Amino acid sequence: MSERYDIVIVGAGMAGASLAAMVAPHASVLMIETEERPGYHATGRSAAFWEETYGGPGVYPLTAASGPFLRDGGFLSPRGALNIGRESDRAKVEAFVKRFAALGADVELLGRDEIEARVPGLAEEWTCAAWEAPCSDIDVAALHQHYLTAAKKTGAALRTRAELKAAYCEADGWRLDLADGSQVACDTLVNAAGAWADSVAEIAGAAPIGIEPLRRTVVQLRTRPEVPNDVPLVLDINETFYFKPEAGRIWLTPHDETPSAPCDAAPDELDVAIAIERMEQVIGWEVEAVERKWAGLRSFAPDRLPVYGFDAKVPGFFWCAGQGGFGIQTAPAGAALAAQLLLGKRVSSIADGIDPSPYDPARFAMN
Template sequence: MTDRPPSATDVLIVGAGIAGASLAAALAPWRRVVLAESEDAPGYHATGRSAAFWHETYGGAGVQPLTLASLETLLRPDPAFSDHGFLSSRSALTVGRTSEAAAVDAFTAEFKVRGVEIERMSGAALAARIPGLRPEWSEAAYEAACRDIDVGGLHTAYLRAARRAGASLVTRAPLRRARRAGDGWRVQLGDGEIEAAVIVNAAGAWADHVAAACGVAPVGIQPYRRTVLQVRLGAAVPAELPLVIHVGGQFYFKGESEGRVWLSPHDETPTTAHDVAPEDIDVAIAIERMQSVVDWPVAAVERKWAGLRSFAPDRLPVFGPDGHEDRFVWCAGQGGFGIQTAPAIAGLLAAQLGAPAQLGAIGRIDPVPFTPSRFA
């Protein structure tokens, strides 16, 4: 259900995926919020197509503090937000060939010094974790704390919390243009207009387009196509198979159900912001790369899809007021780690926008590395 948009609001959040929905939930108890989505329903693009997991090392050392600070909300949310958590057990193995031992060593050391619970593994211990592992894949870093995320459940909970706190959700309402008017903005939203004191750009792959429509300089958010498929195997592989990621970033796969896995060639094909679809070549590459690691025959490709991941030039999230226009706020560039960092980013950004700063562990994160002004 979508609301009738009001004529004015304190904060207009453009984009109702996980970034916009989480911020709306954090901010709505304290400010008037309109959450605007250009599609027929929220979360159609990146959020709705995510095979997300909470993986502390995913995204690199710069993202890790945001991931760790989000854990408590995902694992044990406030009962007023949800009566259950959003994580289920998985574990993860970052793997390499024998020739990639030094890369696995460096990966393990980089995160161990940051306090991540990560264990070096090799040889028979690794083979016992992955049935059918080919012998040249002998090196790994093991993370027991990796978990799957119920993305749909989390996104729905954020939207529900935002609505309960008074936020309005408007769908089929793209931001067409905006101009400064007094202390705020006059915005053409879909076929109507709205006045907003602040615009938050949570438009994902469309973030630079939204900035341009507001007369704000883009920061270089680049969309990339990512392919995922579900295959049925001709071999018995347990559903509790760990998340298996290549240390060089060429693939990941994980058990989905008995004899089925999700896999990706970890592709990042630069593209324009649009409704992407998987390419046959990327599906074939995904299968080839998985079968270079394990001896599992593929009986059928049961599902395949593609989504958009969007990154800033330095691959760190971008959130906070624009360096030149303080009433235009960014919440973008969250790549493939936007789900696992959403609680921390929403909490930090809501505090910057006037919500009481009751942040706990989130409050210990230095927001400076993520400010849009770094691109000024």
């Protein structure tokens, strides 16, 4: 006889773990994870920052609502962010400030002198910037472990090396076949599989909604001089690079978004070279060594908003996917909102006031 749970969550990265922590006090929960340890893919490869404007206006409500929980929980460390532009970008920078300030974000326009004071040595062509003082580093590992621990304490189970091989929607719920040959039954099947979200949907007989994995490359550099840790996160307003200090080193990305099949992503040497070339054109730091390089898959829905809610056509199939590059910083509010939709009741105040309709998977349903 197979084990039975109220809810089985496919994936135990940040999305699956945070949702499990929210729903486990109210239902029996099992997380199934393909890898040997949870958080191996996107969660373990994040550039690890919380920035109010990241992800755009549609993501802002989730980010803003998550901030107090992350800050009060000790998961954030002050950093600040500069979205820099050349004089030819001034209109774009000003529009950026106006758009997000209208939403309630703490963002202001800075001139060249104020930029230079925050990032000494930045090339003179960078004359304007949108400054976000609240931007912070996130302790991703601690946050992920917090959710795994909270889920476990309230009764959720975790099974690793438990890839979903088949899912059958039956009269009384779901029957699931796992890679180890075991079977599990549940009332509701949750798709929190990140880059594999559309693949899991197909296994369950649901229509894919176009979740696309995009590769993002990050390199850790040793530079001369060593970069002070109080330098803010620096982002190009045109999204061609960003970098930030990390324990005396620099984490740098060329802001690449290369379509990829779901996989254990690896960095491309060309992307590494492009990242370094772009940074060297921006600031006078000499690169002494590439100490580390890695890549992760950021998974986006077609409209680049997350997907939270029951499938429009397959009963008992729930989407918690498409968190892109903002899944860490929106995890508290995203999980609270998803849990509310999943259970049909309020489980946390974190998501109060957030309209769930922009994130409904029904927006992709075919007529």
